Amino acid sequence: MxxxxxxxxxxxxxxxxxxxxxxxxxxxxxxxxxxxxxxxxxxxxxxxxxxxxxxxxxxxxxxxxxxxxxxxxxxxxxxxxxxxxxxxxxxxxxxxxxxxxxxxxxxxxxxxxxxxxxxxxxxxxxxxxxxxxxxxxxxxTDRSPRPALTSREIEVLRLVADGTTNRAIAGRLGISEATVKTHLVHVYEKLGVVDRASAVRLAWESGLV
Missing domain, CATH: 3.40.50.2300 (Response regulator)
Incomplete structure (x- = not known):
């Protein structure tokens, strides 16, 4: 009960x-x-x-x-x-x-x-x-340091936090949309998250964006 x-x-x-x-x-x-x-x-x-x-x-x-x-x-x-x-x-x-x-x-x-x-x-x-x-x-409870994001990964993450689409990010940075997706996969792995929303939330909490 x-x-x-x-x-x-x-x-x-x-x-x-x-x-x-x-x-x-x-x-x-x-x-x-x-x-x-x-x-x-x-x-x-x-x-x-x-x-x-x-x-x-x-x-x-x-x-x-x-x-x-x-x-x-x-x-x-x-x-x-x-x-x-x-x-x-x-x-x-x-x-x-x-x-x-x-x-x-x-x-x-x-x-x-x-x-x-x-x-x-x-x-x-x-x-x-x-x-x-x-x-x-x-x-x-693991407090071991996570792999650091590269400057380009942070740049992509900041644009994602602004609500920018992958296609728009590619155009803004002069890279292919496939490269944007690859950067995001690396960001997810390093932050231990599974999607854009969780990555942005953790990035805000960590002061990355």
């Missing part, structure tokens, strides 16, 4: 039916947790979350019908705090972890988590306690 005395309402999002059914079945048998919706992709998840008003959303990151990152961002655009969002995935790279947390996820677990840990995670998130797999915690 949640601290309010009612069952914790959960939405499960995963493109693999067997995984989705397994998680749903596990929670259905668990007192104090109620599965109020399922989705096979990020786009579908946003609509279900809006209708079902869950306390917690469990979702994978990479799905063919709308990514988990996009879904997190869309949900957070509506409410920056509710529902709590728990990423449950097989992906454990620095880029995936930082990208999910930057988008607004509240927790990050891998699919090899034990049943008891997953149940505990749902209750912990509702209570406002952090939930992070060891690899995610190590990534987010």
């Amino acid at each position: 949640s601290e309010t005395g009612r069952s914790v309402r959960v939405v499960v999002v995963d493109d693999h039916p067997v995984v989705r059914d397994g998680i749903t079945g596990m929670f259905t048998a668990e007192p104090g947790i109620e599965v109020v919706g399922e989705a096979a992709g990020g786009d579908e998840a946003v609509g279900i979350v809006s209708r079902a008003a869950p306390d917690v959303v469990l979702l994978d990151l990479r799905m063919p019908e709308g990514s988990g990152i996009d879904a997190i961002r869309a949900i957070r655009a509506t409410d920056p705090e509710r529902p709590r969002i728990l990423v449950l995935t097989t992906y454990d790279t620095d880029r995936d972890i930082r990208g999910a947390m930057a988008a607004g996820a509240d927790g990050y677990l891998l699919k090899d988590a034990r049943r008891a840990d997953l149940v505990r995670a749902v209750h912990d998130l509702v209570a406002g306690r952090p939930v992070l797999a060891p690899v995610a915690l190590a990534t987010l």
Whole structure:
């Protein structure tokens, strides 16, 4: 039960039916947790979350019908705090972890988590306690220096922050659009993010732009 005395309402999002059914079945048998919706992709998840008003959303990151990152961002655009969002995935790279947390996820677990840990995670998130797999915690607390951006990469990033398109950046800098995309790939890798919005946000926070 949640601290309010009612069952914790959960939405499960995963493109693999067997995984989705397994998680749903596990929670259905668990007192104090109620599965109020399922989705096979990020786009579908946003609509279900809006209708079902869950306390917690469990979702994978990479799905063919709308990514988990996009879904997190869309949900957070509506409410920056509710529902709590728990990423449950097989992906454990620095880029995936930082990208999910930057988008607004509240927790990050891998699919090899034990049943008891997953149940505990749902209750912990509702209570406002952090939930992070060891690899995610190590990534987010790593203070080792990141590779420095080159002057051209910073130049491209500043133009992106101004809302300039790749084509316009190419024209402004006298380079090809493919070269602009290559610079952005390097920027994402160095900053540990997955898209333009996260790169710009981190650049602002770091004083790069």
